[in-house]
Amino acid sequence: MLKNKIEWDEINSHRGQIAQRLQQPGIPQTPADPLDLKALNKGARRRLELYEGMFYILQTQGEYLARYFARMKDLQLSEPEIKKFEGLVMTLFSYAQKRREEYFLLRLLARAVGEEMQAIKQLPEFAKGTYIWSRVLTCYIRGTKERKFLRDIFAPVIRQMMGDHRLDLECDPAVVRSIMLR
Numbered sequence: 001m002l003k004n005k006i007e008w009d010e011i012n013s014h015r016g017q018i019a020q021r022l023q024q025p026g027i028p029q030t031p032a033d034p035l036d037l038k039a040l041n042k043g044a045r046r047r048l049e050l051y052e053g054m055f056y057i058l059q060t061q062g063e064y065l066a067r068y069f070a071r072m073k074d075l076q077l078s079e080p081e082i083k084k085f086e087g088l089v090m091t092l093f094s095y096a097q098k099r100r101e102e103y104f105l106l107r108l109l110a111r112a113v114g115e116e117m118q119a120i121k122q123l124p125e126f127a128k129g130t131y132i133w134s135r136v137l138t139c140y141i142r143g144t145k146e147r148k149f150l151r152d153i154f155a156p157v158i159r160q161m162m163g164d165h166r167l168d169l170e171c172d173p174a175v176v177r178s179i180m181l182r
Contacts, residue, residue: 062108070115
């Protein structure tokens with residue numbers, strides 16, 4: 001049983017009591033909404049504008065985050081730190097819920113792949129790597145809208161492949177390697 005559970009009615013009744021106390025004479029009035037932008041002083045408003053500018057640049061100019069993705073593999077971050085960073089990137093792009101954020105996230109991922117490709121000398125080296133952009137991409141495609149899109153694209157191709165009885169779907173690496181060496 002939850003000991004600290006509070007009912008919605010209790011919250012509303014406490015809100016009313018607090019509002020009545022604030023209207024008594026001698027008690028300084030505070031704005032009803034602490035997140036009201038009109039209540040911010042000049043310094044706080046300027047900081048807010050600077051943060052808005054920073055987030056706008058991080059969203060629209062993917063080269064900064066893409067370069068950071070490429071350098072992250074050298075940092076030796078722990079799994080919880082990487083997961084936190086993935087969440088931060090997805091939050092920055094609002095989990096690609098709107099077309100604008102989705103567009104900028106996909107541009108960032110394409111730019112990050114390009115950054116990784118510049119540092120690679122041979123293609124097998126790319127296949128063996130673990131990349132932050134691939135983890136962010138995995139987070140992105142786990143959404144319902146994206147899964148439906150991928151299913152609509154790949155389902156007909158997979159059905160066609162499954163219907164082709166001449167197709168050999170061998171998955172044993174030793175057998176596949178021997179077939180490829182012939």
